[in-house]
Amino acid sequence: MREYGEGIRNPRARQRAMLIAAGPEEADLTELRELLRTAGVAVAGELTQKRTRPDPDRYLGKGKLAELKRAVRETDANLVACDDELLPRQERNLEEALGAPVIDRTAIILDIFADHANSAEGKLQVELAQLEYNLARMRGLWTHLERLGAGTTGGIGTRGPGETQIETDRRLARDRIAALKRRLEHTRSTREVMRKERDRAGLPTIALAGYTNAGKSSLLNALTGAEVGVRERLFHTLDPTTRAFVVSGRSYLLTDTVGFIRKLPHQLVEAFGATLEEALEADLILHVADASVDEDELAEMLAAVEEALRETGAVDRPRLLALNKVDLLDEGRRRELGFRHPEAVQISAATGEGLEPLRDALEARFLSSLRSMELLVPYDEGGSLSELHELAGELEREERADGVLVRARVPAGAAARFERFSVNGGP
Numbered sequence: 001m002r003e004y005g006e007g008i009r010n011p012r013a014r015q016r017a018m019l020i021a022a023g024p025e026e027a028d029l030t031e032l033r034e035l036l037r038t039a040g041v042a043v044a045g046e047l048t049q050k051r052t053r054p055d056p057d058r059y060l061g062k063g064k065l066a067e068l069k070r071a072v073r074e075t076d077a078n079l080v081a082c083d084d085e086l087l088p089r090q091e092r093n094l095e096e097a098l099g100a101p102v103i104d105r106t107a108i109i110l111d112i113f114a115d116h117a118n119s120a121e122g123k124l125q126v127e128l129a130q131l132e133y134n135l136a137r138m139r140g141l142w143t144h145l146e147r148l149g150a151g152t153t154g155g156i157g158t159r160g161p162g163e164t165q166i167e168t169d170r171r172l173a174r175d176r177i178a179a180l181k182r183r184l185e186h187t188r189s190t191r192e193v194m195r196k197e198r199d200r201a202g203l204p205t206i207a208l209a210g211y212t213n214a215g216k217s218s219l220l221n222a223l224t225g226a227e228v229g230v231r232e233r234l235f236h237t238l239d240p241t242t243r244a245f246v247v248s249g250r251s252y253l254l255t256d257t258v259g260f261i262r263k264l265p266h267q268l269v270e271a272f273g274a275t276l277e278e279a280l281e282a283d284l285i286l287h288v289a290d291a292s293v294d295e296d297e298l299a300e301m302l303a304a305v306e307e308a309l310r311e312t313g314a315v316d317r318p319r320l321l322a323l324n325k326v327d328l329l330d331e332g333r334r335r336e337l338g339f340r341h342p343e344a345v346q347i348s349a350a351t352g353e354g355l356e357p358l359r360d361a362l363e364a365r366f367l368s369s370l371r372s373m374e375l376l377v378p379y380d381e382g383g384s385l386s387e388l389h390e391l392a393g394e395l396e397r398e399e400r401a402d403g404v405l406v407r408a409r410v411p412a413g414a415a416a417r418f419e420r421f422s423v424n425g426g427p
């Protein structure tokens with residue numbers, strides 16, 4: 001990674017972006033603003049164009065581009081941020097025409113991810129995604145925003161390094177990509193071992209999935225008493241966190257995952273794919289949505305999450321929808337939501353409202369998969385008995401001369417482990 005210029009702590013602090021978007025619908029740049037806020041970039045203004053599809057060479061039409069140039073000058077913006085991922089050609093042409101650096105939605109999201117990555121694995125995954133993105137753009141080994149903000153490469157708006165340098169960088173990038181993939185493979189096999197452990201425990205697993213900022217981490221905390229970081233910023237959580245929680249005496253494992261977003265960069269889906277896929281391999285996916293937004297936006301966010309689940313191959317898992325943040329809604333809107341999403345549970349991770357019905361709904365989903373077992377557990381198998389307790393909650397038990405006779409309903413995944421104590425010979 002390239003060093004920042006001397007004395008420049010946060011190279012983005014002085015960045016003022018002009019926002020642009022083009023497409024068949026009237027553009028709503030709220031989310032792009034939110035992304036930039038999270039990335040620490042100020043917004044100087046916005047300019048949108050309605051057209052069937054963006055211009056293949058310049059993204060905007062000629063007249064609009066001239067307008068943009070004026071707007072950049074007038075508002076003193078030093079950066080242009082596009083709500084779509086740009087083709088390398090569009091980006092180059094825009095930068096040339098404007099004399100100002102241009103970044104796209106993907107670069108911004110990648111930058112936020114780079115900033116928020118904590119675990120060794122998360123960092124490797126983000127670096128891999130950034131390299132793939134930069135390689136496609138013949139960029140060097142540093143991230144786009146860094147390059148733009150640092151002011152060390154000859155000032156804003158100057159093109160990248162010369163051809164030879166680019167070739168060297170490309171080769172280095174490919175080597176680095178191969179090395180990163182190897183290291184990720186390695187961390188994955190380590191986690192595979194951990195997962196086997198978990199599977200052996202046979203606890204039912206639930207994965208939280210949802211749009212970024214929906215309140216997944218807040219819900220994990222509310223249900224499990226954990227203290228996972230929660231913040232009013234996008235993509236706060238990148239690493240899956242798993243915690244146990246108890247409903248009617250039974251333990252479940254709940255995993256928090258990275259949030260999704262519209263137009264999620266495919267480089268990130270690829271880089272985070274394996275981790276996500278594993279987390280989402282749960283018995284149930286609890287889809288958490290921010291229900292405080294308006295109906296159209298909610299529908300869009302729900303669809304974006306479905307799309308991302310499809311991309312990670314988790315679309316066939318059983319689902320439960322939790323509409324979060326209902327503390328911000330009035331009675332009328334709640335009723336309307338209940339009407340539109342009768343299968344969903346309305347909750348507030350913040351106030352705790354609706355969490356009891358949610359626990360009940362979760363439990364109900366698992367009841368059908370429980371197996372009734374009658375077991376005779378010898379007295380020297382105390383470990384098995386407490387394990388059984390964790391899995392089955394309250395036990396009906398009877399002390400006998402040769403052990404404890406137990407009637408329990410055990411999750412199907414764990415039933416095999418207790419088979420040897422079975423006295424009723426099967427389900």
Ligand SMILES: Nc1nc2c(ncn2[C@@H]2O[C@H](COP(=O)(O)OP(=O)(O)OP(=O)(O)O)[C@@H](O)[C@H]2O)c(=O)[nH]1
Pocket residue numbers: 210211212213214215216217218219229230231232233234235236237238258259260324325326327328347348349350351
């Ligand atoms: N009013 C209200 N705010 C909530 C509720 N749940 C979460 N929030 C707020 O929403 C913001 C995002 O919450 P998080 O739990 O970090 O959301 P997340 O889905 O984990 O977000 P990412 O990790 O970025 O994907 C925070 O400011 C929370 O305080 C809720 O039920 N009501």
Ligand SMILES: [Mg+2]
Pocket residue numbers: 216217218229230236237256
């Ligand atoms: Mg989170």
